[in-house]
Amino acid sequence: MARTRYPTLSSRLQISNIRGPSGIGAREASRTSDLLVRELNKMSDFFSKRAVAQAEIEGAEFGAKNAITEKQLRDVSLSGEELENQLGDTNTVFGRASRKAQLSILETELELSARKQISEIMTNAVTNDVDADTLSDDLDSVTLAYSKLAFDASPIVAQRLTASLNTVSSSRYHEYAVKKANETIKITRAKNLAIINNNLDDLSTILIKSVNEAEDEAQIDDILNNKIKFMKQNYFNKVTKFAKTSKPINDFLDKFDSEVEEFKYNFVLSNTLQNGKQGAIARAISTNNYSKIDFRLKKVIGKMNPDQKMEMFKKLNAQAKEVQQAEDQNDAIAEASSQDKIVDLKVKILENLGEKNRDIDTAKSLLGQLKTLDRDGDDYLSLSEKLIKVQDESDPDIYDSLKDLSDRGILTSQALNINADKLSGKDLDQLRNELKTIQSAKMKLALSDLTGYFNTEFPGFDPKIIDNMGKKNQFLKPLAQYKKIKAELGRALEEAQAEGKDIDLEKLTKNKFDNFKTTILDKVAEQNLTRAKAVIKKVKATIGSAFSQLENIAEDDYSTMFEFLISNKAKISGGSNAFTSREFDIFKKNLKTALDQ
Amino acid sequence: MAFMIPIIASASTATLISTGIAVATAYAQVKQGEATKKAYYSQAEYKRLEGRVEAVKAKEEGIKALEATRKALASVNASARAGGLEPTIGTPVDIGTFNVIKPGTTDFFTARDNAKLAISSANAQAEDLRFAGRQAKKQGYISALGTLGSSFATMAGTGGPTPSQPNYGFRPSQQGVY
Helix, strand or coil: CCCCCCHHHCCCCCCCCCCCCCCHHHHHHHHHHHHHHHHHHHHHHHHHHHHHHHHHHHHHHHHHHCCCCHHHHHHCCCCHHHHHHHHCCCCCHHHHHHHHHHHHHHHHHHHHHHHHHHHHHHHHHHHHCCCHHHHHHHHHHHHHHHHHHHHHHCHHHHHHHHHHHHHHHHHHHHHHHHHHHHHHHHHHHHHHHHHHHHHHHHHHHHHHHHHHHCCCHHHHHHHHHHHHHHHHHHHHHHHHHHCCCHHHHHHHHHHHHHHHHHHHHHHHHHHHHHHCCHHHHHHHHHHCCCCCCCHHHHHHHHCCCHHHHHHHHHHHHHHHHHHHHHHHHHHHHHHHHHHHHHHHHHHHHHHHHCCCCCCHHHHHHHHHHHHHHCCCCHHHHHHHHHHHHHHCCCCHHHHHHHHHHHHCCCCCHHHHHHCHHHCCHHHHHHHHHHHHHHHHHHHHHHHHHHHHHHCCCCCCCCHHHHHHHHHHCHHHCHHHHHHHHHHHHHHHHHHHHHHCCCCCHHHHHHHHHHHHHHHHHHHHHHHHHHHHHHHHHHHHHHHCCCCHHHHHCCCCCHHHHHHHHHHCHHHHECCCCCECHHHHHHHHHHHHHHHHC | CCCHHHHHHHCCHHHHHHHHHHHHHHHHHHHHHHHHHHHHHHHHHHHHHHHHHHHHHHHHHHHHHHHHHHHHHHHHHHHHHHCCCCCCCCHHHHHHHHHHHHHHHHHHHHHHHHHHHHHHHHHHHHHHHHHHHHHHHHHHHHHHHHHHHHHHHHHHHHCCCCCCCCCCCCCHHHHCCC
C-alpha cells in the first residue's frame, strides 16, 4: 500500500478475519451416525440372541426327536463317524444343543435300562438266595456293560452314568449284604436252637430205650447216674454255642433236668399202658414192695423221691381211669356210628328211589350196604319192597317230557333211546308208536315238498330239452325220478325205524332232488355242446371250400365260429346263399348257448 | 400395530408398566431432540444477527474512509491554493488522485467486502448450527425408536399364554409366582 502524507488516510482497512463454521453440524451428524450404529447394533444383538436361543431350542428338539437309542448302540448300527454326525456339530449352537439333548436322553434311557436290569438281578438274588459275591459280580457287569455302551457316544456321559450306576449298585449291594448277613446269623441261631430242642426232645426216648435194653440193675444204675451226667455235659456244650449269658444257660439246664424227671414218669406210664398193670405198680409204690415188678421199673421208681413217688401213684391211677374211659367211649362210638350210618343209608336210598333224583342202580348198591348193618332187617325189607315197586314204574318227569315232545311232533329216536331205561315197557311202546306216527306224517310232508320241487322251474331248466332227453332216456323223465326218490325215502325211513335212529326227511328230500337237478343240468350242458359242435361241423362241410379260414377253426372253438357267422352273415345266409336265414339263426343261437355256459 | 395386540393382551402387569415407562422415555427423547434443535436454531439466528452487525460496522468503516478521503482531498486543494498552484491541474491533481482518492476508495471497497464476508460467514455458521439442530432432533427420534424397539422386543420376548393355551383367569405372576 502506498504511503500518504495525510494522517487521516494513514491507517488502511484490512480484510477482516473470516470465521468459518465451527463444525458443530458435522460433529452432531457424526454423533447421529454413532447413535444409529449403536441402536442398530443393539437390535442386531437382540435378534442374534433370539436366533441363538431359537437355534438352541430347535437343536434340543431336533436332538430329542433324533436321539440315539440304546438299541442302535447295542446293534452297532452306526459307525463312529455316523454317530458323531448324528450327535451334531460342536461348532454351532444348534449342533451343541442337539448333542446335549441327545446325550441327555441317551443317558436317561441307558440309566433306566441299567436300573431295570439291576432290579431284575436283585429280584433274582432275593428269589434264588444268591450269595453276595455273585451278586457283586452281576451288578459290576451291568455297570461295565452300560459304561462301555455310553462311552461309544460320549466319554463324559459314560463317566456320569458309571458314577450314577455305581452309587445305585453299591447301595443295593449294601442292603442285600446286610440282609444276607442278618439272615445267616438268624439261621445259625435257629439251627443251634433246633439242635438243642431236638436233643431235649430225644432225651426221654434215648433214656427209655437204654433202660429197656439194659440187662441188669447195674446197667440201669450206670445209665441213671453216669450216662445222664455225660449227656448233660454234651447238652451244656451245645447250649453255650447258642446262649451267651448265664440266665438262658441255666434255663436250658433246668429244662434238661425237668426232661430227665419227666423221663421217669414216661417210662413207668408207657410200660403200664402197654401191659395194663397200673394197679400192680400203684400197689407196689403204696406198699413200698417192688419184689413182684420188673427190675427196670423198680430201679427207675427207686430213683424217685417221695414226692415224685406220690405223683407217680396219682398218675398211674389217672392212667387206669383214662384207659377204662377210653374203652367205654370206643364202644359207645361204634354203636352210635353204626346207627348214624343206617339212618344215612336209608335217607340216600329213599332219595334214589324218589321221583326227583331216581337212580335205581345206586339204590340197589346202597341197599346191599344196609343189609350188612341192619341187624334186625326191618329197614332192609321195607326198602326192598319199595325198590321192586319203583322198578315197575316210569320216571314221571322223563315220561312227561317225552310225551310233551311227542305231542308237539318233535319226539326223536335219540331222546327215546337215551331215556329208555327210565321208562316202563308199556310207556316205551306207546311212545315208539307215537314216534312212528310222527315220522309217517313227516314222510307225507316230504313227498309234498318233492312234488313242489318238480313243479318249480330252476335256472337252466328247459322243458323242451327235458322232453327230448326223456325221449332218449326214459329214466330221466320227472315222474320216473319222483317214484325213484319216493322209494328211496321210504327205504331210508324203514331203516331208521329199524335201527332206532333219527331221520331228517325234509333235508334228505332236498338233497335227492338237488342230485336230480345237477344230473339234468349236466345233461343239458352236454347236449348244448354237442349241438354247437354239430353246427361247426355242418358249416365247415357246407361252405368250407368257399371260406379258407374255416379250416383253422377247431371243432370246439365256438367263439371263433360265432364271430365268423356274424361277420359273414350276408355272404352265407338268405337268398341264394348256402344257408337259409332260419338255419343261420339256429346256428347262431346254438353257438351262443354253448358260449354262455 | 395390530400385531402388538395379542402381545399386549398376554403381557403381565410388570411388563406393561416397563413398556409404558419406555414409551414415556421415548417421548422425552423426542422432546429433548426437538429442544436441542431449537437451541441450535436460536444460536444460528444469533450468529446471523451477529454477522449483520459486523457487516453494518464494516459499512460504517467504509463511510468513514470516504469521509477521510473527502477531508484529505479538501486539504490537498486548500494546500495547493495556498501555495499558488492550480488544484485542478498538475501535481495537486496527481496527489489527490494517487495519494488520496485511490487509497480512500480502496478502503471503502475493502469495508464493503468485509460487510459481505461478515454476512456470508455468519450465514455459514448459522447454517452449520441449524444442521446441528436437525441432527440433534434426528438423534432424539433414533433414541426414541431404539428405546421403543428394545422395550417392545423385550415385551414380546417375555411372552405369556397364547390364545390357544387354556386360560384359567389368572397368570402365575398374578399369584406372586415369577
